[in-house]
Amino acid sequence: MIKGQPLVNGTAYAHSDIEIVILGVPLVEVSEINYSDKQEMTLNYGTGNNPTSVGFGSVQPVGSITMSKKELDRIRAVAPGGKIQNIPLFPIGVSYATDQGDYTRDRMICKFKGQDVSSSQGNSRVDV
Secondary structure, eight states, X not given: OOTTOOOTTOOOOOGGGOEEEETXXXXXXXXXXXXXXXXXXXXXXXXXXXXXXXEEEEEEEEEEEXXXXXXXXXXXXXXXXXXXXXXXXXXXXXXXXXTTOOEEEEEEEXXXXXXXXXXXXXXXXXXX
């Protein structure tokens, strides 16, 4: 493919292309994963009304994952004391691959803060 040339009838990255592994456990029932990092940015002022520079502060990484209760139970089975909060810092790899052979991998160092479980009438699957 020529760089910058559009791929006609190509395939874009899709949720079904994602592979997620936590503590060596490949997860297949993940319905959503979100991750981002944001850096604090402050306008600095001197004389006058307009900013004279920009100051940069801490970077705050944030993430969340939604999976089936069955997947959560698989992770808790390897967690110290059966609590995901007790798992030490661990890497999560999110890989994207398409049928054209494109492949990217995002790697984050993560820590679970807790878990929320809820279910209601009509659910065919309990997500956490």
